[in-house]
Amino acid sequence: MRKKIVIANWKMNHDFYETTSFLRNLLQIIYEKKINHSKKIIIAPSFPFLHISNQILQGTILDISAQNIHYMDKGAYTGEVSASMLKSIGIKNVILGHSERREFFFEKNDLLLKKIKIALKYGLNIIFCVGETNVERNNNQQFHVVKKQLSETVFQCSIDKVRSFHIAYEPVWSIGTGKTASLEQAQTMHEFIRSLFSDKYGVNFSKIISILYGGSINDINAKNLFSQKDIDGGIVGNSSLKLEQFLKIVQS
Ligand code: PGA
Numbered sequence: 001m002r003k004k005i006v007i008a009n010w011k012m013n014h015d016f017y018e019t020t021s022f023l024r025n026l027l028q029i030i031y032e033k034k035i036n037h038s039k040k041i042i043i044a045p046s047f048p049f050l051h052i053s054n055q056i057l058q059g060t061i062l063d064i065s066a067q068n069i070h071y072m073d074k075g076a077y078t079g080e081v082s083a084s085m086l087k088s089i090g091i092k093n094v095i096l097g098h099s100e101r102r103e104f105f106f107e108k109n110d111l112l113l114k115k116i117k118i119a120l121k122y123g124l125n126i127i128f129c130v131g132e133t134n135v136e137r138n139n140n141q142q143f144h145v146v147k148k149q150l151s152e153t154v155f156q157c158s159i160d161k162v163r164s165f166h167i168a169y170e171p172v173w174s175i176g177t178g179k180t181a182s183l184e185q186a187q188t189m190h191e192f193i194r195s196l197f198s199d200k201y202g203v204n205f206s207k208i209i210s211i212l213y214g215g216s217i218n219d220i221n222a223k224n225l226f227s228q229k230d231i232d233g234g235i236v237g238n239s240s241l242k243l244e245q246f247l248k249i250v251q252s
Contacts, residue, residue, distance in 0.1 A: 008240030065093035174215025190230035
C-alpha cells in the first residue's frame with residue numbers, strides 16, 4: 001500500500017504566532033478526533049520556525065519539512081542553511097526542486113543533484129518536485145521535460161537511496177494560478193512518472209513510491225484529484241494557509 005500524503009507548503013508565509021497557533025489548533029482538532037483522515041500530514045513552515053514547529057509536533061502523527069537546504073556541509077555561505085543543521089534540530093524532510101526555487105533562484109538539475117546528495121548524507125527524506133512550464137506544455141514537451149528532470153537528479157540515485165523520496169508533480173502553470181491540471185492531465189503524467197520508476201527501479205518499486213500532485217489544489221478539487229489511480233496525495237500552497245480549508249483537503 002502506498003502512503004497517502006498531504007503536504008502544506010507555506011512558502012514565505014506565516015510568522016511565529018501564525019505558525020504556532022495553526023499547529024496547536026491543528027493538533028487539537030486531530031486529537032479530539034473532530035476529523036477523520038487517513039493521510040500523513042507534513043507541514044513545511046519557514047526556517048526560523050522549524051525548531052518550535054518540530055517541538056510542538058513531537059510525538060504526534062504529524063511531521064515537519066524544510067523548504068530548502070544548501071548543497072554544502074557547512075562553510076562561508078552567508079544566509080544559507082545546511083542539511084546537518086536541520087538534522088541537529090530533528091527535521092526529517094526537505095522539499096527540493098520546487099519550481100519557485102528553479103525559477104527565482106536559478107536552481108538547475110546539477111545543483112539539485114548536489115542538494116539531493118547532501119540531504120541523503122544526513123538521512124533526510126526528500127520531497128522532489130518536477131513539472132513543465134506553460135510553454136513546454138503548449139509545445140507538447142511535458143513528458144520530455146519531466147523525464148529529463150528526473151533522469152538528471154533522482155535517477156542518479158541507487159534503489160536503496162530512492163526509497164527516501166516522495167515525488168511531486170507540480171505543473172508550473174498551475175502553481176498559485178488557480179488553474180488546476182485536469183484530472184486526465186494529472187493522472188496521465190502521474191502514470192508516466194510511475195512508468196519511469198518502473199523502467200529504472202523495477203515494477204515492484206514503482207508500486208510503492210508516492211507521487212503527489214501540486215498546483216492550485218483546493219477543498220473543492222482535492223477529492224477528485226486524490227481519487228485518481230496514480231495520485232497519492234498533494235502538496236498544497238495557498239489553500240494550506242487557512243486551517244479550515246486545509247483540514248477539508250486532508251479529509252478529501
Ligand atoms: P499552490 O502551490 O497550491 O498555491 O498552487 C503549490 C506549491 O507550490 O507547492
